[in-house]
Amino acid sequence: xxxxxxxxxxxxxxxxxxxxxxxxxxxxxxxxxxxxxxxxxxxxxxxxxxxxxxxxxxxxxxxxxxxxxxxxxxxxxxxxxxxxxxxxxxxxxxxxxxxxxxxxxxxxxxxxxxxxxxxxxxxxxxxxxxxxxxxxxxxxxxxxx
Numbered sequence: 116x117x118x119x120x121x122x123x124x125x126x127x128x129x130x131x132x133x134x135x136x137x138x139x140x141x142x143x144x145x146x147x148x149x150x151x152x153x154x155x156x157x158x159x160x161x162x163x164x165x166x167x168x169x170x171x172x173x174x175x176x177x178x179x180x181x182x183x184x185x186x187x188x189x190x191x192x193x194x195x196x197x198x199x200x201x202x203x204x205x206x207x208x209x210x211x212x213x214x215x216x217x218x219x220x221x222x223x224x225x226x227x228x229x230x231x232x233x234x235x236x237x238x239x240x241x242x243x244x245x246x247x248x249x250x251x252x253x254x255x256x257x258x259x260x
Contacts, residue, residue: 138159
């Protein structure tokens with residue numbers, strides 16, 4: 116009787132151990148686990164005892180052109196591009212603001228020459244650099260495109 120129970124337990128355990136569990140991040144940024152990830156989502160296969168291997172989720176068949184699903188995919192792609200553009204613009208704005216701040220707060224400003232030597236800027240050159248940096252901030256951070 117004990118052997119039968121032991122065999123049954125081992126069979127059940129081996130079945131659970133061989134089950135595939137996927138891990139992915141949903142649209143809200145929350146980590147999700149399941150036996151089947153949503154179509155088109157990059158998922159990580161979580162294997163037994165905490166080992167992980169990255170595998171792409173099974174590819175979904177492409178929706179028919181003109182279908183509501185195709186329109187949703189297109190809208191999602193447009194949103195992803197829009198998000199990428201916004202992130203890039205924010206980084207460019209931060210970089211321009213950092214450059215302007217450096218030029219405003221700096222005492223002895225210089226450019227590195229071709230020979231690696233510091234070439235200190237004159238007051239007129241510093242003023243010109245500050246004006247250019249301010250214009251860059253205005254154009255990069257305040258433009259609507």
